[in-house]
Amino acid sequence: PTSAARIVIDLDVPGPTISRHLYGHFAEHLGRCIYEGFYVGESSELPNEAGIRLDVVEALRALDIPNLRWPGGCFADEYHWMDGIGPKSERPGMINTHWGNVEENNHFGTHEFMALCELLGAEPYVNGNIGSGTVKEMSDWVEYLTRDGDSPMGRLRKANGRDEPWKIPFWGLGNEAWGCGGNLRADAYADLARQFSTFCRDHGDNKLYKIAAGAADDDLAWTETLMKAISCLGCKRDPKGFFQGISFHYYTVPGPWEHKGSATEFDIDDYYRTMIKAADIDRVIAGHSAVMDAYDPQRKVGLVLDEWGTWWDVEPGTNPGFLYQQNALRDALVAGLHFDIFHRHAERLVMANIAQTVNVLQAMLLTDSSGGLVLTPTYHVFEMNKGHHDATSVPVHLVDRPAPYTIDGQSLELLSASASMKDNRALISLTNLDPSSPADITLDLRGATINSHSGRLLTAPKPQAHNTSTDPSAVTPVPLTTITPVAGGLQVTLPPHSFATVALDL
Ligand code: AHR
Numbered sequence: 373p374t375s376a377a378r379i380v381i382d383l384d385v386p387g388p389t390i391s392r393h394l395y396g397h398f399a400e401h402l403g404r405c406i407y408e409g410f411y412v413g414e415s416s417e418l419p420n421e422a423g424i425r426l427d428v429v430e431a432l433r434a435l436d437i438p439n440l441r442w443p444g445g446c447f448a449d450e451y452h453w454m455d456g457i458g459p460k461s462e463r464p465g466m467i468n469t470h471w472g473n474v475e476e477n478n479h480f481g482t483h484e485f486m487a488l489c490e491l492l493g494a495e496p497y498v499n500g501n502i503g504s505g506t507v508k509e510m511s512d513w514v515e516y517l518t519r520d521g522d523s524p525m526g527r528l529r530k531a532n533g534r535d536e537p538w539k540i541p542f543w544g545l546g547n548e549a550w551g552c553g554g555n556l557r558a559d560a561y562a563d564l565a566r567q568f569s570t571f572c573r574d575h576g577d578n579k580l581y582k583i584a585a586g587a588a589d590d591d592l593a594w595t596e597t598l599m600k601a602i603s604c605l606g607c608k609r610d611p612k613g614f615f616q617g618i619s620f621h622y623y624t625v626p627g628p629w630e631h632k633g634s635a636t637e638f639d640i641d642d643y644y645r646t647m648i649k650a651a652d653i654d655r656v657i658a659g660h661s662a663v664m665d666a667y668d669p670q671r672k673v674g675l676v677l678d679e680w681g682t683w684w685d686v687e688p689g690t691n692p693g694f695l696y697q698q699n700a701l702r703d704a705l706v707a708g709l710h711f712d713i714f715h716r717h718a719e720r721l722v723m724a725n726i727a728q729t730v731n732v733l734q735a736m737l738l739t740d741s742s743g744g745l746v747l748t749p750t751y752h753v754f755e756m757n758k759g760h761h762d763a764t765s766v767p768v769h770l771v772d773r774p775a776p777y778t779i780d781g782q783s784l785e786l787l788s789a790s791a792s793m794k795d796n797r798a799l800i801s802l803t804n805l806d807p808s809s810p811a812d813i814t815l816d817l818r819g820a821t822i823n824s825h826s827g828r829l830l831t832a833p834k835p836q837a838h839n840t841s842t843d844p845s846a847v848t849p850v851p852l853t854t855i856t857p858v859a860g861g862l863q864v865t866l867p868p869h870s871f872a873t874v875a876l877d878l
Contacts (some may be wrong), residue, residue: 375774381791382767383798384819388719389832390792392438392761398725402471402732403694409604409730409739410488411480411618418743422487425744429491435754441497441665441678441725442485444468446552449503453513456481470552472693481738486538495541502546502564503554511571539578545569546585554587558594562601569614583676586619590656592663595787599667620660623683624650624706634683636696636836640807643702644779647805650706651784654713674722676733681727681734682706686868695732699780701847703734704830708803709873711757717766730809746839749847752830756849756873759799763792787811798876804866807835817861824877827852831870832865
């Protein structure tokens, strides 16, 4: 049966800006993300610029990637940046102990990362090493990257072929300090973050937005410790001191960690459990926000979700340490659901980075060494939602909606939506999570005159559908043809398990 829904959207009630940085990305030295994904080396037969694969760049440029986080993840806290500069033949290797115990030759280092960001048009988010690095090492890296004029690190940068300093807007103070980043307790990490931050200087007009390594999931106590470390309750000091952002990580892993399940072979109960876990990020963001509000009611400190996405068992036959997984329509719906939630929290949530861009976890692109490149269903959600970048969110009220689905005593809303306005255009995102019923939705559009509308749809015959080199368009956007103008708005029918966008010219 078709379910009926009515959604009221107040186009004349501006909410907070949806930062484009909510559509950020993450690239770690892990599996085939950097090597064989982004970077194939100058000697590759695949078209490349300074070793960076150009078809990958072209596909990602279509997403307007706002920022790219690098070099980790867990890898960040064992990365020593000086090993990744200078002539490649002289760069020392290391063992990537977190990810597959493979040798890292450091051929992709600081200059290569900055060249990649320039090709992508993305702002760099460099994640420094607190776990196994020194204060001087981090301080020198900031100087190397950002200091103009004559200085020891500036001279070294110039000797390596780059005269001008770069601009580095975002700086990470370690990663998952409670785990792979050093197994620290919250107070100990908070002190280290203050110490390292002290020596990460703003050189010239470069201003670092420093991000403290935050909580796993809903570890609100960790967030509270960090907020206390930068707050002075009762005095008038600005809480934005040692760090301006606090991160947290949230992965959609519905099953036990040891058996996360297959990316493409799952049943309907697995599907529902996935969506329930994905939807629960709303509670988690609200929890961190509430803790931060208690110390920072003016919301000056940003909440940064710098790792999110689905995490499945690796594809059979691949290195378990490489985290290579397929990406199905189900993953795309998780992304659509997450973005609606991110938009609702846009006042506090200032950045989010999906893990990870190429060949790792919930990737945008899957590549192979013979030149194959597949756009995943998740890629298409990022592309279809581009109109939300830096747009003004507007209130969305799901007035009538299908009954929630309940499994394991937990319930799931089957319809999700968000909307924003920019330059006399509105973009509405809609996700029908119901795996079997279409949804007839009345969009009650208030506060603006609609001059024209158009829609796009992402779906497939089943949620397990995914793209491969032999069937690259099994899940690809098509025009949404089921939109009809009605008094006061539009009528839209969404097929089961689908994501859609409706654009309005006002
Ligand atoms: O994204 C993969 C890993 O997940 C990251 O390296 C780490 O920060 C997290 O545990």
